[in-house]
Amino acid sequence: MGRSKCCDKQGLKKGPWTPEEDRKLLSCIEEHGCGSWRALPAKADLQRCGKSCRLRWINYLRPDIKRGKFSLQEERTIIQLHALLGNRWSAIAAYLPSRTDNEIKNYWNSRLKKRLTKMGIDPMTHKPKITNNINGSSNDQSKYVANLSHMAEWESARLEAEARLVRRSKDHSKYLFNSTRNNNKNNNYVVSQPYYQLPCLDILKAWQRASTKLPTTNDIRSILLDGFANKNLESSIPSTLNSSGNLFVNNVPSITKVDDQNLPLCTITCLENPCPTKDVQTDLPSFRQEFSELFDLEYIQNSANNFSGIQVDNFMGSCSGDFEDNKFNWNNFPYLVTSPIGSPVF
DNA sequence: AAAATGCACAACCGCGGAGGA
């Protein structure tokens, strides 16, 4: 009746694994595979239960584990998937093949959850929390609450749309976030553009704004000015591109274009942290590449496209662009798509 | 300099589903 009794727990070692135990476990799995965890400790001459061996292998010893800092893209993916899947860490880990569910869970609990909370976003519902510590007039408060309410509605619609997109993408899941990996020039692994990209979350934009150690105004100016030192850029930069408040919106390193009445038209926001400040190329293709990576403009554009049938009013449209007579022309910039300052979704 | 606190990460624990006997 039933299977044989599970491993005898008496005398089994617990706690941190030693290098010697790791070596035994590794060589055993290399030799026999990991078919039966229960039988493995005996084969490997380990005083551990099979469960402990399995955990050690899955969370630490597996050769395909990517260790180290989570990239911005990974953070985005985790937040997006958590909004859709909740605390189903193994399901989330399936979209980040080189990360373990334990690692993602730890990262969420130790960082992402706290930061979202700090931003006033409920990490479980992914919706803004309405609090009573708003300083300002009652009019300001009602505007604030109305804004949050609008954001919540927008977020709800967005989540529904995302769920549809995710369902649609399931057929292509083998391509999703599982693209071939390339070594970049810094020998860091980067994930190539996925077949299908989840849309941007507005909470992620807020996330960017709440991040600490954001690049300074001078960082952005130096990027642009260094990159265009020979392109006479400064003379073609709109008057808003200076150290005034227009460059930063709510402490976000953003560059804003305004119309002739000084009303905001569109904003680009640096999504990298820290914002890179070196090696901006001056030739157009390289610039496009660097600038696109720097501000993640393609991502914003893709997001806008994905959302265009949902809440198009929240986007001001796109600008296309290029150099003209060696001058950077905002009106022709190709990827610039985002919400304006003061938009309800911001 | 020492204690307190925060943080990141590894590991354990308990539960529930799947499936064999």
Place this chain on the structure above:
DNA sequence: GTCCTCCGCGGTTGTGCATTT
């Protein structure tokens, strides 16, 4: 159909290092 074990998952705890007080 029932019992039992294995496996995987999510919650939680433990530990060591770094930072702050």
